[in-house]
Amino acid sequence: MIIPDLVAVVVHHRSYGTLGATLNTLIAGGVAPDRILVVDNSEEPLRRTEVESLMPAGAHTIYSANAGYGAAVNRGAAWHEKNSHGWRYLLVATHESRPEADCLALLRATLAEDPETAVVGPILVTGDEGKTIWSEGGRFTRVLGLPRHHGHLTPRPGPSAAPPQLVSWLDGALLMFRRGVLTQHPIDETYFLYMEETDHHQTLRHHGWKVKVNAQAFAWQHSNGIPPFYMTRNIQIFHAKHGSRFQAQASAPYLFVRSVARDLIKQHRATTLRPLLAGLRSGRTLAAAARAKEQEGVVIVNPLGGALAHYSHALQQHLGAAGIPACVRALDEPSVSGQHRLMWLLEYVKLLGSEGWYRRGRSVPPRILLTWPVLGFWDLFLVKVLCGNSSWVVYHDPNPLVRSVGSGRAASALMGRMKGRPATLVHSQAAAEAMRVRGFTKGLTVVPHPVLPHSSERPLVEAVHRGPGRRPRVRVLGQYKRDRDLDLLVALASRLGSSYDFEIIGRGWPQVEGWRVDSRFVPEEELDQLVADSTVIVIPYKRFFQSGIAIRALEQAVPVVGRSETSLRDLFGPESPLLVSGNSGSASDVDAWSKAIEFAVEHGRTEASKAAGAFHRQADHEWALLVRPRQRLS
Incomplete structure (x- = not known):
């Protein structure tokens, strides 16, 4: 079955014997042939007809100089952004990776279920029958911060119902990205080969994205491991960007000594000495350049x-x-x-x-x-x-x-x-x-x-609530504390209960006359929806320094009614008709609250939308002033 919102980039470099099988497996897994792009960086013009003969009907090919894996992926992602339409997910595969049945559908489901996940990969298996684990995602060693595969070279497990798991990084053989991730955060092309995906996934994690492995999805791949030159070279670049000063200084020498010692023990001669030394020298220069670009975070x-x-x-x-x-x-x-x-x-x-x-x-x-x-x-x-x-x-x-x-x-x-x-x-x-x-x-x-920028979908929500047979919903959300003005809530329900539905949802609330009380903990994923389908949020507090509920309502452009002597003044301005001033408990106070709620029902969305935009711009500006970069340490 075709996955209609999936496109693919296949990075090919002089592996003519495996490319055809990889493409056929991707099509069998759900990628439409006209959604496949092969980026060929083989630099062998005389063999391009061979590449074309392996291409399924409708698939696309571009040829480029060999600037490495990261450059090929970046170019492929940019090509799809320009030439492909209606897609949401991007599959990246090397020329010899073969996903098993349902693998691509499982990876897509992982991204669809969690909008905070940027990239997901399968369990990679290797060997003639795929019975050996190559990678279940990656981690870093505790002291030197060296990348290591989970489950490397262990027997393949049986079927699993485990949910997708967070990992520090994924092998780049087969990855599925959310659209826009590679555009906003392209892969660092300095590495050329090996560790660029490890670097990329740390960058994504530092920007708040999740990196996951789906334990139910499997793909076969073959790898000879990292060449010695890139091992000592690229670890220096990586730790210049993501590691501690100790890791940047010690990791490459450790790998050098370990590799030479292993050669001497197994082969009685240091066959990798020259490329290891070359990698040390090259990495030192590139790491210095990476440090020069480093920003304070x-x-x-x-x-x-x-x-x-x-x-x-x-x-x-x-x-x-x-x-x-x-x-x-x-x-x-x-x-x-x-x-x-x-x-x-x-x-x-x-x-x-x-x-x-x-x-x-x-x-x-x-x-x-x-x-x-x-x-x-x-x-x-x-x-x-x-x-x-x-x-x-x-x-x-x-x-x-x-x-x-x-x-x-x-x-x-x-x-x-x-x-x-x-x-x-x-x-x-x-x-x-x-x-x-x-x-x-x-x-x-x-x-x-x-505060997050307010959603552009809120006018649609408002239209639903104000449709035939719908009464405006006036809600109080959040946990009960002793500063809640219960007498005010009773008075408001008595005054306006014939026109509006009054609801309280939150942990620890007692019964309040005139209000439907749902006294329970509200999980995070439900809170946004409760805010969004409220007509008005009431903040009946006698004293508070800030209100997270008011912020959430502002993000949804849902009007909030509360006291002007509180932090709501900072959100809406002291003269906002949504805010109430006066003596708590007096008849005039109840009148003022009632008028503010009536205004919110009729005009509050417009007021809240204006306040949301202004407050978000102010927050961006003032946080930028607070964290502006200091002078670089010498």
Whole structure:
């Protein structure tokens, strides 16, 4: 069965005996012949008729100078962007890779199911009958950061129902990419041969993409391993871009010594000595050039990988818009992982320590940005010791409603007096004032809450809600806390209940008269839909420094009604008709809330859309100012 939204690039170099079988296997796996492009870099003009004889009817061929695997893939991807239409996924195969039945369909399903996955590969098998594993994806050794295959040369497993797994990198023999990935992040052509896919996948991961292997998909390939010249050459380029200073200095000499020793033991002579030395010399020059291009980046450390996943993603986009490379290192909280809190704390300290150790080894060290202080104000000391004082710590709630570790006066007083502490970030003027009261004035910066650009599909959603038989939905979303104004909610339902449907969805809520209450935890994937199909979101809080729900609503251009004395003023402006000022609990207060909700139902989408665009532009600008590159270290 043809996969209609799939195109393919086959990289061919002087392998005329295998090319035909590879093309036939791709067609049998679902690639339409007219969607196949062979990039031939054999540089053998007299044999081009042989290539043409192997091509299925309708398939395409371009011939180019041999600039390596990466250059061929980049050229093929650009060709399809220009000449092919209606596709979403791009298959890249070498001239002797043969996917087994259903392999391509399984790879496509992996990309379709997870929009955050950039590239997926199958389990690669080798040998005459394909009974030996070549690669189940890749990892890196702990100390030297050398790339290694998972499952290399182990027996092929039986059928598996395991879901796709995250890996550090994939072998380039057979890969499926999401459209646009190779356009936005082309493969580095410096490598010429070997390790360019390893480098490429680290770049994708640093930009927040996932790299996965599908354990149900298999493909056959043959490889003789990496030639000694490219082994010592390319590892230097790779670690200049992605490794620590120690790895950049030690990995190539280690590979050199190991290879020479292996030759002497097995063959009693160093047959690879000359190419290994040539690779060392060439790699030294190319690594220096790679380091000269290196940019200062940011490592976003997120210890609340579930609750703040959206926050981290939006933050990464702001940094990317500023031209700052950023990667996310996340750790799921106990409520998501099921892990004991103590183990989570230990993993958190370990994560900070490993990122701090890594940055100290870089010629241009990235800065650490901690999205949530697990230990309150004590995190300033922890981050300073482990990651250095050029880091940032975000404080979402300087005065938490529920007393937590490190939020007391003693912790804030001691950390406020600490010299050379990391910078602190807040997302509202109210939060900044609360931090100043606690003694944090130096190094305190107010930056907008990270926000994604609002969706262009929201007018369609609005039309559905305002259709015949549909009553506007006024919703409160999020966990219950004691600062929620329950009396106000009861009064609003009594005043407007005949015209609107009132719903509360979130964990821990009591029953509220006039509202349909669904007291449960709302998973991340459901929250966006709940926001999108709301007519109005009400924020009935008496006090708050910021609202993640309000940010999510802004991204969907869904109007939010709340108090003007809160951080909503920063989102919509102090004069917005969506915001309410006055004394809580008074009759005039209920009137003001009712009028704001009525305005939101009739005109709120327009108001929210304007606010969303303005706030996103402001956030891009202010985050860019915060993280602008510093002077390069000498």
